[in-house]
Amino acid sequence: MNTFQITFWFLSALAVFSSLMVITRKNPVYSVLFLIITFFAISGHYILMNAQFLAIVNIIVYAGAIMVLFLFVLMLMNLNKESEQQKNKYLLWSSGIAGGMLMIVLIAALDTPDPAIITKPGTGEIGLIKNLGTKLFTDYVVPFEISSILFLSAMVGAVVIGKKGD
Amino acid sequence: MTFSLLAITLDWGLVLEKFLLIVVVVSISLGFAMYSTYAERKVAGFLQDRLGPNRFGWFGLLQPIADAIKLFAKEDIIPNKANKVLFVLGPGLAMLAALMTSAVIPWGDTLTIGDRVVSLQIADLNIGMLYVFAVVALGVYGVMIGGWSSNNKFSLLAAIRGASQNISYELAMGLSIIALVFVTGSLSLKDIVVSQQTIGWNFFLQPLGFLLFMICAFAECNRTPFDLPEAENELNFGYHQEYSSMKLGFYLFAEYINMFISSVIMSTLYFGGYDILPFVDETKWGLDSNVLTLLGFGALMIKTVFFVFFFMWVRWTIPRFRYDQLMNLGWKKLIPLALINMLITAAVVLYLQNGWPK
Numbered sequence: 001m002n003t004f005q006i007t008f009w010f011l012s013a014l015a016v017f018s019s020l021m022v023i024t025r026k027n028p029v030y031s032v033l034f035l036i037i038t039f040f041a042i043s044g045h046y047i048l049m050n051a052q053f054l055a056i057v058n059i060i061v062y063a064g065a066i067m068v069l070f071l072f073v074l075m076l077m078n079l080n081k082e083s084e085q086q087k088n089k090y091l092l093w094s095s096g097i098a099g100g101m102l103m104i105v106l107i108a109a110l111d112t113p114d115p116a117i118i119t120k121p122g123t124g125e126i127g128l129i130k131n132l133g134t135k136l137f138t139d140y141v142v143p144f145e146i147s148s149i150l151f152l153s154a155m156v157g158a159v160v161i162g163k164k165g166d
Numbered sequence: 167m168t169f170s171l172l173a174i175t176l177d178w179g180l181v182l183e184k185f186l187l188i189v190v191v192v193s194i195s196l197g198f199a200m201y202s203t204y205a206e207r208k209v210a211g212f213l214q215d216r217l218g219p220n221r222f223g224w225f226g227l228l229q230p231i232a233d234a235i236k237l238f239a240k241e242d243i244i245p246n247k248a249n250k251v252l253f254v255l256g257p258g259l260a261m262l263a264a265l266m267t268s269a270v271i272p273w274g275d276t277l278t279i280g281d282r283v284v285s286l287q288i289a290d291l292n293i294g295m296l297y298v299f300a301v302v303a304l305g306v307y308g309v310m311i312g313g314w315s316s317n318n319k320f321s322l323l324a325a326i327r328g329a330s331q332n333i334s335y336e337l338a339m340g341l342s343i344i345a346l347v348f349v350t351g352s353l354s355l356k357d358i359v360v361s362q363q364t365i366g367w368n369f370f371l372q373p374l375g376f377l378l379f380m381i382c383a384f385a386e387c388n389r390t391p392f393d394l395p396e397a398e399n400e401l402n403f404g405y406h407q408e409y410s411s412m413k414l415g416f417y418l419f420a421e422y423i424n425m426f427i428s429s430v431i432m433s434t435l436y437f438g439g440y441d442i443l444p445f446v447d448e449t450k451w452g453l454d455s456n457v458l459t460l461l462g463f464g465a466l467m468i469k470t471v472f473f474v475f476f477f478m479w480v481r482w483t484i485p486r487f488r489y490d491q492l493m494n495l496g497w498k499k500l501i502p503l504a505l506i507n508m509l510i511t512a513a514v515v516l517y518l519q520n521g522w523p524k
Contacts, residue, residue: 005451027254029314036307056296066301066335068329075314075322127291131485 008048028074032067039063051127059149179282180462191268199422200230202474206422210479224290227408234415237487242411245317257409257416260308265421266301271430272292272356274440277456280374287356295343298431302339302386306332308420309388309395324405327489328395330518331385334496335392339382341504342375345511348433359439367444374507376436378500385496388421390481394489400467407421429473433466442468 018041021034039062046055125131136144204219204226212219219226244253257389274286293295306329347353349371350361362368369376385392396404406417433439440462448458462470487495 029249033311052291052293053296056293056300059300060303064306065302065333068236068306068333069304071307071310071314072326072329075310075326 004048007044011041011044011048015045029071032070033068036063036067039067050125053132054127054131062139086089090120167234170187178294183201183282184288185285187284187286188269191273191288192265194267195265195423195426196396196419198426199419200234202416202422202426204230205474206481209475210482213479220480237412237415239323240411243408244500245408247317248408249317249434252311253408255482256308256312256315257413257420259307259311260420261306261416261423263305263308264302264420264427266304267298267431268298271427271434272439273357273466275455275459277459278504279462280517282383286463292354294352295347297359297476299336299343303336304426305334305386306346308417308425309405312409312417315403318408320401320405321405324395324397324401324407326416328388328405331388331392331394331492331496332494335382335385335500336492336495336502336509338378338500339386341501341508342372342378342382342437345375345504345508346372346379348508348511348515355434358433359441359523362438363441363442363448367436370444372507372511374503375511378475378507379435379502380432381500383432384477384480385492387479389425389426391484392492393486394492397486417484425474426470426475429470430466432473434470437469438465448467 015038018034018037022038025031025034030086039058043055043058046052046058126135207229208218208226211214219229222228244250244260271288272285272290277284277286307317309332310325313321316322316416317399325473346358346368349368350358352358352361354450358368365371388395395401398404409417438444438470439461442462442465451458453461460521
């Protein structure tokens with residue numbers, strides 16, 4: 001095993017462990033913090049695949065902004081044990097089975113289960129910021145602009161919801 | 167430029183070199199922060215026509231050491247109702263986020279020792295500026311976790327203020343950085359400094375961008391006039407109210423390290439970094455390259471000291487904003503200004519590159 005593979009397996013174990021912690025913790029604040037660790041592990045994987053821009057944007061957007069807002073909401077809620085909602089037991093089981101089946105499909109989709117191939121370092125340079133930008137603004141310019149309109153409509157929606165009280 | 171962040175085979179000389187560099191950079195940051203606390207009180211004394219600390223050592227120069235001993239010797243109290251794990255984690259995260267940025271800063275050009283060329287930068291990432299931005303975004307967790315886990319409503323209010331302030335000012339900061347990246351064409355901090363050595367400092371090209379960046383840096387460091395999370399007349403003491411001993415010391419120290427690092431970033435982005443004089447080619451002075459590198463490091467430090475002094479000058483001159491004023495300034499003034507700055511810069515850069523459209 002070389003340095004690359006050790007890093008790959010460490011990051012994978014960290015990602016799986018912390019995402020398990022996210023769904024098993026009773027205290028939602030801990031769940032959010034473990035979710036942040038998961039994002040860091042995934043960013044590490046992006047770096048191994050030589051997709052540095054994606055790695056850092058993943059941290060800025062998810063860990064730096066969205067998770068802060070999650071924490072914000074959780075900290076303002078009254079998280080007493082007594083006020084916790086009793087969830088339907090059948091709903092719990094059905095969501096567990098559905099999620100498990102999705103996992104089986106995802107594992108089956110890996111048609112090369114050879115660890116030597118999975119852990120191969122990414123050699124492409126499409127993940128570097130210059131190449132990614134050129135690609136986005138030439139080959140994929142129409143989908144890129146359409147997704148920006150999607151963002152704009154989401155922003156307008158957020159402003160409308162936020163203005164309701166006035 | 168093709169390189170992987172992870173060397174497949176380890177070069178032990180490189181590992182040792184980087185390790186030494188990290189130790190030196192972290193000790194400089196800590197030492198600088200330590201004497202910033204002394205300088206802060208001296209500057210405050212000067213501005214308010216007092217003497218400032220002058221008892222321990224010559225002109226009170228040993229005062230930071232006395233403070234450190236005091237903080238270490240105090241009783242470390244963890245409140246009964248606090249969330250103990252997060253209560254300890256908070257100051258650690260604040261310190262970690264404060265120190266992490268120093269990894270991508272070019273502290274100088276290269277030193278030649280024997281036949282080994284040592285670059286005075288820990289990691290030259292081609293996304294260096296985005297890395298800085300990511301660490302700034304993470305800095306808010308120390309404040310939030312510390313404030314929430316104290317289980318005190320004043321701390322919680324301060325933590326929420328801090329978080330919303332940081333998120334709001336990050337936007338304008340990011341937009342002013344985008345305009346800067348248009349000018350230099352690279353996100354690597356090293357490339358930004360090298361481009362300034364030839365075309366002159368970015369401050370002359372982006373004065374409005376610098377002003378916006380500096381205001382946002384003040385807000386991100388929670389310094390006056392944006393020190394709402396620590397507004398003692400409204401919130402007792404702010405998000406670190408329940409902290410004592412060295413945990414409190416960590417929070418206060420992290421603030422000074424943040425101030426130091428943002429001063430270095432401002433000098434690097436807008437004032438040429440380790441470039442000694444603008445519009446002057448230093449290599450023609452006929453000095454040894456090692457001497458020139460050390461002089462460049464000295465120039466960076468002089469710029470940094472000036473900005474740290476500026477932070478203190480503002481703190482003891484300008485009163486604190488009200489919270490609605492802070493949000494108005496951030497969302498309704500800084501962001502539109504940053505957008506206009508970005509559009510004008512983009513238009514000018516495009517015109518210079520491609521000429522007028524036919």
